[in-house]
Amino acid sequence: MIRFESVSKKYPDGTLAVDELDLVAPSGRITVLVGPSGCGKTTSLRMINRMIEPTDGRIWLDDRDTASVPTHELRRGIGYVIQHAGLFPHRTVVDNITTVPELLGQDKKRARARAMELMERVGLPAQLAKRYPAQLSGGQQQRVGVARALAADPPVMLMDEPFSAVDPVVRAQLQNEFLRLQGELGKTIVFVTHDIDEAIKLGDQVAVLRVGGHLAQLASPADLLAA
Ligand code: ADP
Numbered sequence: 001m002i003r004f005e006s007v008s009k010k011y012p013d014g015t016l017a018v019d020e021l022d023l024v025a026p027s028g029r030i031t032v033l034v035g036p037s038g039c040g041k042t043t044s045l046r047m048i049n050r051m052i053e054p055t056d057g058r059i060w061l062d063d064r065d066t067a068s069v070p071t072h073e074l075r076r077g078i079g080y081v082i083q084h085a086g087l088f089p090h091r092t093v094v095d096n097i098t099t100v101p102e103l104l105g106q107d108k109k110r111a112r113a114r115a116m117e118l119m120e121r122v123g124l125p126a127q128l129a130k131r132y133p134a135q136l137s138g139g140q141q142q143r144v145g146v147a148r149a150l151a152a153d154p155p156v157m158l159m160d161e162p163f164s165a166v167d168p169v170v171r172a173q174l175q176n177e178f179l180r181l182q183g184e185l186g187k188t189i190v191f192v193t194h195d196i197d198e199a200i201k202l203g204d205q206v207a208v209l210r211v212g213g214h215l216a217q218l219a220s221p222a223d224l225l226a227a
């Protein structure tokens with residue numbers, strides 16, 4: 001479980017990006033943060049793994065205040081997937097996926113075997129393993145990004161507009177595969193999007209933010225559809 005307790009972020013230039021956010025993202029569920037550009041979604045997400053430090057409040061991961069956990073330890077348990085996948089351009093697909101396990105000192109052969117297994121799970125044909133990111137389609141790159149985040153088997157995944165840079169057909173495929181995978185894996189997921197339809201499709205719960213970093217509504221997808 002991730003719990004925001006009266007969390008605020010004011011940037012040095014005075015911008016109040018997040019304003020006293022209280023929110024619980026339950027374990028094993030998908031919590032979607034949705035709202036217009038600039039409403040503080042990315043800032044909220046990056047405070048969870050302390051890429052951004054809150055100026056006020058606390059963020060709890062289960063029973064631990066994330067401020068008291070060394071960041072390398074914190075991030076080992078938190079996968080992170082972004083738009084355009086953020087792949088390392090000079091590493092092949094398989095080397096992208098094994099980056100974290102190898103940094104953690106995992107046996108290279110084992111890491112590669114697991115990478116091939118993950119490729120299959122996210123719908124990437126094995127023959128793409130030796131390609132470089134630029135030789136993949138946008139949809140394939142996003143799949144590699146998801147596989148790379150899963151390689152460390154983190155209980156928590158942060159996803160920032162992971163499917164926004166691909167065309168609508170591929171996007172729908174990625175969403176469906178993601179839901180299927182999550183059905184098996186049951187990760188604790190915080191998912192950022194500006195697209196309300198995507199929020200309703202993917203979220204177990206949806207936190208609607210408005211500009212100024214206020215939580216406007218916390219709802220189930222069914223509630224939002226009825227509204
Ligand atoms: P969203 O992800 O919803 O688009 P962000 O969290 O990126 O929103 O940004 C929230 C607000 O904080 C915006 O007004 C944005 O301009 C501002 N902001 C984001 N990053 C910085 C920064 N490094 N310095 C100053 N203001 C920032």
Ligand code: ADP
Binds near residue numbers: 136137138139166
């Ligand atoms: P998608 O529908 O997944 O976005 P694309 O239509 O972009 O797929 O690409 C179709 C096929 O072409 C994919 O199998 C992909 O591997 C291949 N492909 C795309 N770009 C390149 C490239 N720059 N070099 C080699 N193969 C590519």
